[in-house]
Amino acid sequence: MTAASPSELMTIVSSRLLCDGTVCFVGIGIPSKAATLARITHAPNLILIYESGTIGARPETFPLSIGDGELATTADTVVSTMEVFSYWLQGGRVAVGFLGAAQVDRFANLNSTVIGDYAAPKVRLPGAGGAPEIAALAAETFVIIKHDKSRLVEKVDFVTSAGFLDGGGARQQKGICNSGPSVIITDLCCFRPDSETKELIVTQLHPGVTREDVRNATGWEVTFGDDLFETQPPTETELATLRELELRTELVQSGSGE
Amino acid sequence: MSKYYPLADAIQTHIRDGDCVALEGFTHLIPFAAGHEIIRQKIRDLTLVRMTPDLIYDQMIGMGCARKIIFSWGGNPGVGSLHRFRDAVENQYPNEIEIDERSHAAMTASYAAGASGLPFGMLRGFVGSDLVDHNPNLKSIDCPYTGERLAAVPAIRPDVAVIHAQQADKIGNVHLWGIIGVQKEIALAAKRVIVTVEEVVDKLEAPANACVIPAWVVTAIAHVPRGAKPSYAHGYYERDNGFYRSWDAISRSREKFSEWMNEHIMSENFEALYGKSML
Structure with missing residues (x-):
């Protein structure tokens, strides 16, 4: 088997972080891939909630959008947006919010x-x-992002969803x-917030x-933890399962439409 | 069948220049056929409301129907940008559009408030987000019981709601199922309701708690099989993911977009467009 691509590695590492039985509010793209992979490999009772209102979805392929029909047909229940x-996210039912973003900053x-100024944007995303409510209302948030200097920046151009704002106790002080x-x-790596x-x-x-690779690809002066360790490489099972899912997705999606 | 009209008549009679119009459907049951008819009738200066503008608003914006957009996520799901929407925001092409940008949770609160006859919706939201600094419509309110500061958003009460559903009976009671999004809220929030349906049946087989919009809430119905393509209608046809992917290249340049719209939307007859895949 060929070695994992950067995107495959990121998906596999993320999937390992989702524990069996967790209730996860899933964003589209790699979060959805990682959550599906986790459910099919080590976390069969992972509960996936998508913002389309599909609660307890069990997709067997990767949905292209968060409202794909497979999410509705495999869900425990389908509720309104x-x-x-309101009842499920704001009501406090979600343990992990799993998001992507265009930029993440030091905090x-x-x-x-x-990207750029809101009134006259260079790029309108x-x-x-x-995302803002998922980030504020799930008990904790996982964020997945491709590592380069334009994405991991000292300060984001626009705070769509609050992380730790200016750091320290700023998030709690905001309520x-x-x-x-x-x-x-x-x-390239995983970051976790410093406790203080x-x-x-x-x-x-x-x-x-x-360390040099990470320094060169990050927009702030990076600190490395005292207990820095190396990620376990993807297992054959993880990689084979991910690739099989990709293949099945391709087959289903190329056959869709009429 | 007094509620039933040809689609063109339903649009012409009930949507006017300058109206606030919401074509809803969260990935599923997006009323594309009705949107295309609005484009063909060259209706202008619309305030377009939709959580996820999707390809249909990309097309309507690119063809000059929109003056303002109220939305929460303007992308091509799983593919990337909506290029006509971006061109309008970044370069004011084909015209300048005003944006009122919220989040999904805020949009649902706005719709629910509209349907409930309340002036605003409330949620625990936007704390620490820069959106509140750029959208004067996002305000806050203190809970009279606990003192907690909560986010407030103005109700959305469009002139017209447009939705697509799987079935209606001959009287005009409408039944939709699967991912039902905010269709019930928007139908009850709007002054006029236009519905397109896949199928007209003698009797709806709707269980007691099904999502049914009674005929007396509906202003006009048009029978438009495949009227949600290239999105999907649960139980009728799948989402045309291939078309969503190919839209990226079609919509990237102004010229290619115009050419495609002229060929497929402005001149194509209805049967040819919805009778098969758009590819």
Whole structure:
């Protein structure tokens, strides 16, 4: 089997963080892939909630959108969009919010709104979607992002979803009660917030990645944790399952439409 | 069948220049056929409301129907940008559009408030987000019982709601199922309700708690099989993911977009467009 690509590695590392039985509010893209992989490998009772109102979805392929039909047909129940955000997310039923973003900064604030100025943006991104409330109301948040200097920045151009704001106790002082982003997974490493300053600290490096690689790809002066360790490489089972899922998805999606 | 009209008549009679219109459907049951008819009738200066603008608002914006957008996520799901929406926001092409940007949770609160006859919706939201600094419509309110500061958003009460459903009976009672999004809220929040349906049946087989919109709430119905394509209608046809992917290349340039719209939407007859895949 060929070695894992950066994107496959990131998906596999993320899937390992989702424990069996956890209730996870899943964003589309890699979060959805990682959650599906986790459910099919080590966490068969992982409960997936999508913002389309599909609660307890069990997809066997990767959905292209969060509202794909397979999510509805495999769910425990399908509720209205208002209900999923009010009763289920705001009601406190979600343990992990699993998000992507266009930019993440040193204090784990997320940007999915604009690059540049809001009124005259250089790049207009899709926008908030469900992210601000997922980030504020799930008990904790996992964030997944491809690692480069334009994405991991000192300060995001726009705070779509609050991380630790300016660091320290700023998040709590604003009245946000949950613990916030607990891990940022990239294709080079994982960051976790320092318990006091809330600055993102590198706690693990993926196989073959050096401190220098991370420094060169990050927009702030990176600190490495005292207990820095190397990520376990993907197992044959993880990689084979992920690739089989990708293949099945391709077959189903190329056959869709009429 | 007094509620039933040809689609063109339903749109022409009930949607006017300058109206606030919400075409809803969360990935599923997106009323594409009705949106295309609005484009063909060259209706202008619309305030378009939708949580996820999707391809249909990309097309309506690119064809110059929109003056303002109220939304929460403007992308092509799983694919990338909505290029016509971006061109309008970044370069004011084909015209300048005003944006009122919220989050999904805030949009649902706005719709629910509209349906409930309340002036605003409330949620625990936006704390620490820069959105509140850029959208004057996002305010806060203190809970009179606990003192907690909560987010407030103005109700959305469109002039017209447009939705697509799987079935209606001959009287005009409408039944939709699967991912039902915010369709019930928006139908009850709007002044006028236009519904397109896949199928007209003698009797709805709707269980007691099904999502049914009674005929007396509906202003006009059009029977439009495949009217949600290239999105999907649960139980009728799948989402055309291939078309969603190919839209990226079609919509990237102004010229290619115009060419495609002229060929497929402005001149194509209905049967040819919805009778098969758009590819």
